[in-house]
Amino acid sequence: MSQWIGTANQQYAPYAMEELRRLLEGAGFTQLAPGEVFLMNSPLGREETLQTIHRNEPIFLRHVQPVDRTIEIEGNASDLERLSDMVRHAVLTFEYKRTAVHVRRTSKTAFVYSAADTKAVLDAVLEEIDAEPVVQDPEVIIAIYAADKELYIGFGTPRDMLSDWPGGSVRFQREEGQISRAKFKLLEAERTFGLQYAKHQQALDIGAAPGGWTSLLLERGLRVTAVDPAELHPSLFAYPTLTYLKSNASDAKLKDDTYDLLVCDMSWSPMQMCRLILDLESALKKGATAIITVKLMHRKPLQTIRDVVSRLSTEFVLQKAKQLFHNREEITLHLTKK
Ligand SMILES: C[S@@+](CC[C@H](N)C(=O)[O-])C[C@H]1O[C@@H](n2cnc3c(N)ncnc32)[C@H](O)[C@@H]1O
Known part of the structure; x- marks a missing residue:
């Protein structure tokens, strides 16, 4: 037996508990801060519980601490x-x-x-x-x-x-002139998934406006193709490494086998987002990294995530799915192109 405190983003603790219940048969839960923090009694000892959690890290479990x-x-x-x-x-x-x-x-x-x-x-x-x-x-x-x-x-x-x-609760310093809070999501994804964007050369940002994610990748020295029918922040045009395609992603003409990083934060219906990503997969290099947010539209987030991952699995391998601290009604996927 061991005791733990689990934390999820506001409203998402029930899903973290559901994931833990599947991993640790017989685990019991008490809410400490409704929808967010809970006490868990695990039927396994401390080390076994930790190993089980790490082997199959729950998407909605943001933090877990033992109770000693x-x-x-x-x-x-x-x-x-x-x-x-x-x-x-x-x-x-x-x-x-x-x-x-x-x-x-x-x-x-x-x-x-x-x-x-x-x-x-x-x-x-x-x-x-x-x-x-x-x-x-x-x-x-x-x-x-x-x-x-x-x-x-x-x-x-x-x-x-x-x-x-x-x-x-990951906190980043807000910078002067920062284009959007969305930038924090991409920064947090880099840490959480153990990535270094600077190691990539050519990024494709789908749903880029107003440009928080694009700005981060440009700052890291990548060439960025930003696709969005909406306007990008004017400050970004100072970068000669930016290409802006002012169009819907489904109309964008992209060269095959070009990008080693795809980022997509479209805040769209998950299945339409999948179709769009699969339609442009030939523009990605083999082994390319993809960071994609998945909007959780309805009541069954775990099922939505399973459906999205299964749909994308024809072209991508899932590395990790996680609800980041900076994700609101969404989660973030880290994938690699087959
Ligand atoms: C949440 S915002 C992205 C914020 C961005 N990551 C940032 O850091 O500033 C979503 C964007 O997706 C764009 N979008 C939605 N559907 C799109 C599509 N089919 N093709 C291209 N962009 C799309 C919207 O115009 C909107 O600007």
């Missing part, structure tokens, strides 16, 4: 003292390690301290026991979830937790 300790919240300073003692007692887990403290709170929690104050107190304890408190690139994470009446605490690596951000 539970502290009943008293609502006063003794809560911080008990957290501090807990870290002191686990000295061997943290000694000489780059350690991050991640604190999340439900809106109704009886825990009176902010995430920042709790982290400051525990960072001081970490220094006391010769651990190195860090924010970025930790080796170990102390994840604390302040539920209504309990603190759930777990220790693990970023890999264990599927993310090195608290609750998997």
